[in-house]
Amino acid sequence: xxxxxxxxxxxxxxxxxxxxxxxxxxxxxxxxxxxxxxxxxxxxxxxxxxxxxxxxxxxxxxxxxxxxxxxxxxxxxxxxxxxxxxxxxxxxxxxxxxxxxxxxxxxxxxxxx
Amino acid sequence: xxxxxxxxxxxxxxxxxxxxxxxxxxxxxxxxxxxxxxxxxxxxxxxxxxxxxxxxxxxxxxxxxxxxxxxxxxxxxxxxxxxxxxxxxxxxxxxxxxxxxxxxxxxxxxxxxx
Numbered sequence: 001x002x003x004x005x006x007x008x009x010x011x012x013x014x015x016x017x018x019x020x021x022x023x024x025x026x027x028x029x030x031x032x033x034x035x036x037x038x039x040x041x042x043x044x045x046x047x048x049x050x051x052x053x054x055x056x057x058x059x060x061x062x063x064x065x066x067x068x069x070x071x072x073x074x075x076x077x078x079x080x081x082x083x084x085x086x087x088x089x090x091x092x093x094x095x096x097x098x099x100x101x102x103x104x105x106x107x108x109x110x111x112x113x
Numbered sequence: 114x115x116x117x118x119x120x121x122x123x124x125x126x127x128x129x130x131x132x133x134x135x136x137x138x139x140x141x142x143x144x145x146x147x148x149x150x151x152x153x154x155x156x157x158x159x160x161x162x163x164x165x166x167x168x169x170x171x172x173x174x175x176x177x178x179x180x181x182x183x184x185x186x187x188x189x190x191x192x193x194x195x196x197x198x199x200x201x202x203x204x205x206x207x208x209x210x211x212x213x214x215x216x217x218x219x220x221x222x223x224x225x226x227x
Contacts, residue, residue, distance in 0.1 A: 034215060043117070044156075044204070046215025089156065099144055099212050100169055103156040 002026060004092050006104035013080050014112055020076045021107040023090030027071035032093040034101060035064055035075055039086045047075075047088075080111040115139045119205050119219035126195055126226055134190045134222045136205030144168075144208045145188045146216065147180065149201040156204070162188065195226045 005024045013019050025033065032051045036044040048057045053068040061078045077084055087108045091101035118137040126132050138145050147159040160170045160180055167180065179191045188207075192199055202223050206216040 032213065034212065036215075036218075041220070043218040043220045046217070049213060049215045051213070091156075093212055099146065099161045099163075099208070100158045100171070101148075101212065101216070102158070103148075105155050 002092065002094070002102045004090060004102050004104040006088075006090055006107050008107060009105065010108040010110070012110045012112060015080060015082060017080050017111075018076065018078045019080055019109065020074050021088060021109075023073045023075070023104055025071050025073075025090075025092045027068060029094045030068045030071075030092075031095045033066055033068075033073050034091040034093065035073070036089040036091065037086045038089055038106070044089060075107075077109075080109075082111045082113050085109055085111045115217070117205055117207055117217050117219035119203075119222050121222060122220070123223045124225070126224070128197060128226055129194050131191065131193050132195055132224060134192075134203050134205075134224070136188045136190070136219055137186055138188050138205065138207030139217055140186070142207035142209055142217070144210070144212070145180075145182070146206040146208075147190045148204045148206065148218075149173075150204070151198075151201040159190070159203075192224075195224075197226050200224055200226045 035047040038044040048064045050066040055066040064075045066073045087106040089106045091103045120135045145162040150156045158171045160174045161168045181189050202221045204221045205219045208216045
């Protein structure tokens with residue numbers, strides 16, 4: 001069974017704080033690692049798709065890193081804002097499984113004003 | 114920005130009934146997917162569809178489930194003889210390549226089987 005783990009499960013921070021979460025996955029047969037942002041009552045929104053070991057991607061105040069050898073990815077949010085409040089999901093794609101994504105449980109972030 | 118549209122947003126059905134969940138993927142996307150999330154659990158893969166046929170399906174996607182792209186724009190998930198444990202949020206998604214640029218998800222259909 002392929003297990004993708006995310007930590008922490010939930011996080012409460014103050015506006016302006018920087019924060020980060022972890023996604024862990026089996027390092028063998030890696031194809032791609034996706035990050036999605038999911039606000040309540042909306043669609044999950046793609047943030048990053050990362051494929052290369054050492055990849056670092058950035059979108060505004062959000063960035064992500066990837067280590068495929070040890071099987072983890074970090075998502076960082078700099079200067080959190082209340083509108084960053086959402087569940088952040090990571091999902092693993094493997095070459096053998098084609099387009100199937102295996103999701104983690106998500107990290108629920110709440111940013112207090 | 115192009116969107117994936119799902120209808121209905123909520124569906125309540127009696128156990129044993131058939132339901133059809135509808136999706137309109139992004140028009141130039143080639144790969145289509147159904148995922149679901151049972152309350153309190155992880156989002157899980159059901160099926161992927163490419164070139165008018167199923168390209169991959171999960172262990173969940175048994176004979177009770179079927180997918181169709183009847184008219185080149187809609188993509189449907191049919192669940193026959195629904196069970197209580199089919200209650201979940203069902204998400205449709207589409208992508209250009211095999212997800213290399215991320216998937217575009219719809220906002221989901223919440224299915225409640227009573």
